[in-house]
Amino acid sequence: MNTSIGLRSYWKKCRQVIEEKRALDLIFSLMSLLVIAILPIFLTSAYWHGVLVVAMFYALAAIGWNLLGGYTGQFSIAPGAFCLIGMYSSALLVHYWDWNPYLGIFMSVVSTATIGLLLGWICLRLRGPYLALTTIAFAEIIRGVIRFSYDITRGDLGLSVPKLYGSGVGHLDYYYTFLLVVIIVQIFLYFLIKSKIGLYLQSIRDDEVAASGRGVNVVWWKTFAFALSSLICGLAGGLYVHFIGLASPEMGLLMNSGLIIGMAVIGGMGTLAGPLVGGLILHPLSEYVREFGVQHMVVFSFLIIVVVRFWRAGLYGSLKNILERLIFHG
Amino acid sequence: MESLLEVENITLGYSEDIDILHNVSINIAPSTITGMIGLNGSGKTTLIKGIYGFLKPKQGRILFEGEDITDIKPYSLIYKGIWYLPQDxxxxxxxxxxxxxxxxxxxxxxxxxxxxxxxxxxxxxxxxxxxxxxxxxxxxxxxxxxxxxxxxxxxxxPKLLFVDEPVVGLAPKVATEMYERIVEFLHWGMTIFLIDHNVRKVIELSSYVYVMSLGRITSEGPKDHFEGELKQQVRHWLGL
Structure with missing residues (x-):
């Protein structure tokens, strides 16, 4: 009897702490990452390890886009372009000047943050379709410049770069590297979203004019969101290029941006765990479907339609709503 | 008259070629309720938007505690102690x-x-x-x-609070509570600029009243100037 009462009061306290600290999202994220950490025990083939690394890349890019699209409400269609910039920033430095790949990845982060800041500034007064079109145009310019600067980038042939851990190292090392980066990014974003900055970004998403009247410097925080979101996409691109060993303009295709955005939407926009869930379910699923010879994009597109129609909050977003009702509101 | 906010000859509009407000001047005395009445589309809300920095005046200036805030950004008004309770x-x-x-x-x-x-x-x-x-x-x-x-x-x-049509769409009980809150704000030491369709209520609560019609101030004065047969007076002020 006493044990039961003790447990109940302990659970009540836990609930209060989780609600107060808005930690449900973080707990779910960390639990998902724990599952991801032990996944290679069950999926032992090198092929599937490779698939999981790519899924982690997409998840990281979707997490980056989610900060801008999901939390700040700025519908950019250029996450693929920022991954591309991240890839080529490091690839060019490593290929031509023999920079250390780690330093190259650092420069990916710096360059994408700077270009993101610039794009954010250009897009300040744009909303809805105008913003979307501008970011599409930006993405196409970046891809076009890279494709046609053949003397420097080798165009569609791509630029070969050394892998992060040299040749002969298995996919698992990359897998856990990505995992570590995603954990750090998720924890950072958890604290960011919980802070004043997170509230400001979400207020801009809900109503820019009202936010401005409530003391939020909309211009500054929108630009900040653009830069940080681009930085995370650039980080994903920088890591990815040193996993596959080739920088190719294909990453900048609109289809890739669509994939990244789709993962965030299907997982749950404006949630911490949503893009992670989206990336880690959808990429392996599309690879699995590919084995049967079915066009994976057809399945992916069909899923988007189903989720948007029936679970607008996304897979994790809907689950989160249910969990919140069960845990916090009985 | 001592002023917390002075609007001097403001002209502004939503586009370059069409002005909504024409040479509007108002003074808001500290620790009072200043009211403004006028028909829909007369420019009352536009005036607040202009003061609040959402619209840029083509001419004129706005002084708050003697400081020129004409080109101030809306987000920084909170630091000055200015707040807006909008209609929507x-x-x-x-x-x-x-x-x-x-x-x-x-x-x-x-x-x-x-x-x-x-x-x-x-x-x-x-x-x-x-x-x-x-x-x-x-x-x-x-x-x-x-x-x-x-x-x-x-x-x-805030020191200065703009209240724009506070009871639109509210049930009568909530509307009464809302007016009580406005008076409470005054007791907290705030200065209030109240815009409302309810002419009687504006005159009852305010110590000074402005009447706006087609973007111009057509009448103004302390509340006792507006007592008596309101219906005829309002029709006259509004040019009906």
Whole structure:
């Protein structure tokens, strides 16, 4: 009897702490990452390890886009372009000047943050379709410049770069590297979203004019969101290029941006765990479907339609709503 | 007359070639309610938008406590102690009640303890909001949303408060509560600029009243100038 009462009061306290600290999202994220950490025990083939690394890349890019699209409400269609910039920033430095790949990845982060800041500034007064079109145009310019600067980038042939851990190292090392980066990014974003900055970004998403009247410097925080979101996409691109060993303009295709955005939407926009869930379910699923010879994009597109129609909050977003009702509101 | 806010010959509009306000001048005395009445489309809300920095005046200037704030950005008005209670909701519907309250108060850069103290006081004054503090503001009823907006005012404690059509769409009971809150704001030491369709209420609450018609101030004076047979007077002021 006493044990039961003790447990109940302990659970009540836990609930209060989780609600107060808005930690449900973080707990779910960390639990998902724990599952991801032990996944290679069950999926032992090198092929599937490779698939999981790519899924982690997409998840990281979707997490980056989610900060801008999901939390700040700025519908950019250029996450693929920022991954591309991240890839080529490091690839060019490593290929031509023999920079250390780690330093190259650092420069990916710096360059994408700077270009993101610039794009954010250009897009300040744009909303809805105008913003979307501008970011599409930006993405196409970046891809076009890279494709046609053949003397420097080798165009569609791509630029070969050394892998992060040299040749002969298995996919698992990359897998856990990505995992570590995603954990750090998720924890950072958890604290960011919980802070004043997170509230400001979400207020801009809900109503820019009202936010401005409530003391939020909309211009500054929108630009900040653009830069940080681009930085995370650039980080994903920088890591990815040193996993596959080739920088190719294909990453900048609109289809890739669509994939990244789709993962965030299907997982749950404006949630911490949503893009992670989206990336880690959808990429392996599309690879699995590919084995049967079915066009994976057809399945992916069909899923988007189903989720948007029936679970607008996304897979994790809907689950989160249910969990919140069960845990916090009985 | 001592002024907290002076608007001097403001002309402004939403586009380059069409002016909505023409040489509008008003003075708002400290610790009073100054009212403004006028028909729909006369430019009352546009005037607030101009003062608040959402629209840029083509000519004229705005002085707050003697300082020129004509080109000030809306987000920085909170630091000056100016707040706007708009006609439409200015809440963030997907954020919780608590977060809605935290956004302006975090802009004020108060100490953590002061913030918590003010939030606690607010939830004591508005127990309904306190109970639902983790619920999304968009899920509140119209009346509760208005109360949340009032809670924000008490939280921020501005020197000057613009109140634009505070009771539109509210049930009579909530509307009465809303007017009581406006008087309460005055007792908190705030200066209020009230715009409302309810002419009698504006005159009852205000110590000085402006009448606006087609973007111009057509009449003004202390409240006793506006007592008597209102219907005829209003028709005259509004040029009907």
């Amino acid at each position: 909701s200015s809440l963030f519907p997907y954020l919780s009640i608590e977060d809605n309250l935290y956004i302006p108060i975090k802009s004020l850069q108060l100490s953590r303890n002061e913030m918590k103290k003010r939030i606690k006081e607010i939830f004591e004054q508005f127990p309904d909001l306190g109970e639902k503090r983790k619920k999304k503001a968009g899920n509140l009823s119209g009346g509760q949303q208005k109360m949340l907006e009032c809670a924000m005012v008490l939280l921020v404690r």
